[in-house]
Amino acid sequence: MDRSLFLVSGFSRGGTNLLWNLICSHPGVLSTGVELNQIFGPSHTNIPMYWKGAIESFAIPGFPVPKSIASYGGRRVLELAENHAEESWGRWKTSNDIYTKDEIVRLPVCTKSVNSWARDRIFGLLKRNVALKYNRLLLRSFGVVKTVYLIRDAEAVCNGW
Template structure:
């Protein structure tokens, strides 16, 4: 896990009272790449609230066409400069923080946001709502990542394009000041050590009781396209994570690929994987 520190961050506008907390921890991630685990780890800090929805769901809701249109525009311009857009984003983001979250942590100074896949391009508009932002990027090797997307119903050609596009955004984010780079592979290898390194990298205040948030849900081969329920949040000790996270999930996913699929995916995503520090068997 590494953090880039190239230059001093530019201060953003201070949010209005009663809206957003002044700081944000923004988790940039793949869907189906361990993001819920890390998102809840960050929100285990007594200083950090958690949004009730993934960022794009909270801001755009069911307006998929609007989201795609704005996302396309964000590739070519700083969306924080689009009149009214940054304030719209801040208002909708504030609405994703449930009253019970504020009631549990009335002195919280930050919120943890999960920004998935292509929505990383909205970083400037998100940042405009906060005085301070810290970004974390959670990567995953292309073979198990693409296998997960294939199991969701995507074609092999489509999943490699998705991986390459998102990896390109991640590589750009990795160059920004203060970005903490994390690997899913380190999470499943030693979850407790991963959590300690994450907390240190982001400067998170530890929970008073030492227990962290963990969302119980189907993971790996047990998860299907229709699996949206059963997401109870429990609080457990970091050492208990090992009992709940399958260390073999990546190897099992890669093993479900045929030799032809594996060869095609690696050839199509090799450059992207290398840009994120992966070789062919580094999973």
């Protein structure tokens, strides 16, 4: 794909949401409105089971990602970004200006991937939700991917005066 992607990656409670919102507040960047966990992960949105299984299996490091899988993943991200830019809360570029159709199809997209603990729906146990594995999929599907890895100790306490 010819479009650029900004990918904010990190850990839960590490400041990724703040950085994601900062980047997406720029009028020259579209937001997906949802994280990669919500696009491809356990709470995926309308992905057929075939694609879900293929994405999960090729997200494992060491396995090459086929072009068809990468292409599908990239199209999903673009589709969500374009839909978000046409919705009432995502369509405002500035306070008095909305995105045009031309801008929606050419502007770079920003999304984020966050490793977090997710509660299992059946057993109620905490399990690791590793979203960074989807980065490989997007690296193959977009022409230019600008990745920011935000590493911060979420348990750290700020000491001040």
